[in-house]
Amino acid sequence: MRWLIGIVAALVVAIAIYLGLAASSLATLASAARAGDVAKVLEHTNARSLTRSLTGQIVGAYLERIGATRKVGSMEKMLINTYGATIADAMAAKMLTAENLTQILKSGKVDASQGLPAFAGLPALGDLNTGNWLKLLGRVNFIQPVLLGIRVSEKTDPENYAAVNLHFEGGGWKLSGIELPKPIVRTLAASLPVK
Numbered sequence: 001m002r003w004l005i006g007i008v009a010a011l012v013v014a015i016a017i018y019l020g021l022a023a024s025s026l027a028t029l030a031s032a033a034r035a036g037d038v039a040k041v042l043e044h045t046n047a048r049s050l051t052r053s054l055t056g057q058i059v060g061a062y063l064e065r066i067g068a069t070r071k072v073g074s075m076e077k078m079l080i081n082t083y084g085a086t087i088a089d090a091m092a093a094k095m096l097t098a099e100n101l102t103q104i105l106k107s108g109k110v111d112a113s114q115g116l117p118a119f120a121g122l123p124a125l126g127d128l129n130t131g132n133w134l135k136l137l138g139r140v141n142f143i144q145p146v147l148l149g150i151r152v153s154e155k156t157d158p159e160n161y162a163a164v165n166l167h168f169e170g171g172g173w174k175l176s177g178i179e180l181p182k183p184i185v186r187t188l189a190a191s192l193p194v195k
Contacts, residue, residue, distance in 0.1 A: 019137070022148055022166055025173035027130035029164075033105035034126040038098045041105060045175040046167060050101075051092045053165065053177030058088040061182070061189035087192055091116060104178070117191045119184045123152040123162050148173070153181065 025044060032040035094116045095104070104110055108127075109120035128150075130136060141149035146168040153162040165177030180188075 019140075022140075022168075022173050023130065023133055023136060025166060026128075026136070026150060026164075029105070029175055030125050030128050030130050033102060033124070036102055036106055038102045041102045041175075042098055044172075045101065046169060047096060049167060049176035050178065051089060051096055054092040054095065054180070055088045057180055057185045058091060058188050058192070061185040062088070062192050065186065065189055088189075091188065091191070117187055119187050122178075122180060122184055123154065125152055125164055128152055147176070149177075149179065158182070 029041065029044045032044065094100070094113070095110060100110055104122060105125040108122035108124035110116065110118060112118035128136075128139075136150070139151040141151065141163065143149050143165065148166045149163045150166065151161065151163045153160055155161065160181050160183075161179065162181045163179040164175055165179065166173040167176035
């Protein structure tokens with residue numbers, strides 16, 4: 001019986017450390033975003049994963065957009081996923097310059113520049129109250145053991161849902177994705193060429 005209590009206690013401690021590290025990393029990232037500290041934001045970001053996350057969302061919205069008016073064949077989907085991903089990847093790279101990423105996390109908007117459409121209305125990570133850990137726990141979505149989604153939007157409906165994804169790498173959690181609200185993703189996808 002004692003070994004069972006010991007195992008349960010060890011498990012509780014491990015979960016507390018796991019969630020505590022995630023909350024600490026999120027608080028550090030949010031604080032850096034609030035302060036506009038570009039270097040600190042980049043230090044806590046996996047740029048490749050973040051670019052992949054945004055590219056996938058933009059290509060998905062593009063497919064949804066052209067699929068609304070006509071049937072999209074499997075060959076066309078494959079071409080869009082390859083060629084479209086290249087264009088969307090370039091757009092995501094422009095969005096994710098150090099300054100733009102910090103601005104997105106701080107204010108939830110990006111100004112139009114270099115062929116990138118302006119958007120606003122993304123809930124800012126800097127506005128998230130990271131001090132109340134119990135309330136923060138209610139925003140956590142366990143995607144995988146090493147990947148957590150933290151909702152930054154007040155609303156949970158699919159149309160307005162926004163979140164940041166943290167991935168456990170090395171000794172800590174890093175920003176690896178931003179789930180944009182659907183209207184923003186549609187705005188970005190609308191700037192891609194139709195054919």
